Amino acid sequence: MYFVLGLILSAEIGVSLGLIGGGGSIITVPVLVYVLGVDVRESIGMSLAVVGATSLVGAALNHRRGTLRLKTGLLFGAAGIIGALLGSPLTRRVSPGVLMLIFALLMLVVAGVMLIRKQSDEEMANPRRQNMSSALLAGFVVGGLTGFLGVGGGFLIVPALTLFGGLSLKDSIGTSLMVIAINCAAGLAGHLRYGGFNFRTTLLVTGLAVAGTLVGTHLSHRTSAGNLGKSFAFFVILVALFLVAKNYGVLLALFLFATGT
Numbered sequence: 001m002y003f004v005l006g007l008i009l010s011a012e013i014g015v016s017l018g019l020i021g022g023g024g025s026i027i028t029v030p031v032l033v034y035v036l037g038v039d040v041r042e043s044i045g046m047s048l049a050v051v052g053a054t055s056l057v058g059a060a061l062n063h064r065r066g067t068l069r070l071k072t073g074l075l076f077g078a079a080g081i082i083g084a085l086l087g088s089p090l091t092r093r094v095s096p097g098v099l100m101l102i103f104a105l106l107m108l109v110v111a112g113v114m115l116i117r118k119q120s121d122e123e124m125a126n127p128r129r130q131n132m133s134s135a136l137l138a139g140f141v142v143g144g145l146t147g148f149l150g151v152g153g154g155f156l157i158v159p160a161l162t163l164f165g166g167l168s169l170k171d172s173i174g175t176s177l178m179v180i181a182i183n184c185a186a187g188l189a190g191h192l193r194y195g196g197f198n199f200r201t202t203l204l205v206t207g208l209a210v211a212g213t214l215v216g217t218h219l220s221h222r223t224s225a226g227n228l229g230k231s232f233a234f235f236v237i238l239v240a241l242f243l244v245a246k247n248y249g250v251l252l253a254l255f256l257f258a259t260g261t
Contacts, residue, residue, distance in 0.1 A: 018216025
């Protein structure tokens, strides 16, 4: 039952990436760890491979549809490579329980952004003015998160591309997939220095996620990503609460340490 659930959620990762340019990667590590039984640190590298390959396919599909801005994506990606290479060694310095709690916190932030952010028709059609320095900084920060936690960071890249990259919302979704692929490749290169991972499981999850991306990309041009994004945000909150419950002992220990009791 857990294996079947893992396969279903693997496809959901791709659907979300193709549909809203992010979100799905945040559940990749929890799916690998708690559903498919992968070691926490090993799952980071596997997540980077899965999300990177899936995003690359989604980026290619968006390029064919004309909703990928190569120059802006390369700018974000270049800054993200530096951040990812600096972030990847930090994974080995944090205990598995603390990693999962950081994941839970990040997931709650992601869900909050997805629920609060309003996407009007005007935002979708009209690009903003590009802010080069802010775009580079945003790319670096997202790259660091990618290397450290194995997340694509699309939930940050899409609004950053809209606010600082001068892109419309639809172009931001397509371009974010290319940036995610670049960041994941850099983060994976950093993690491979510490050993490999289960390639068979990685290929299986990647294949299902890629299939989901084909569906999500198709739907992104036919349906409202806003409503579906909010539904996914509630799902992310549930997963975050599950992670907190599973690692309650670690959270309690951190609280007692912080309070000196």
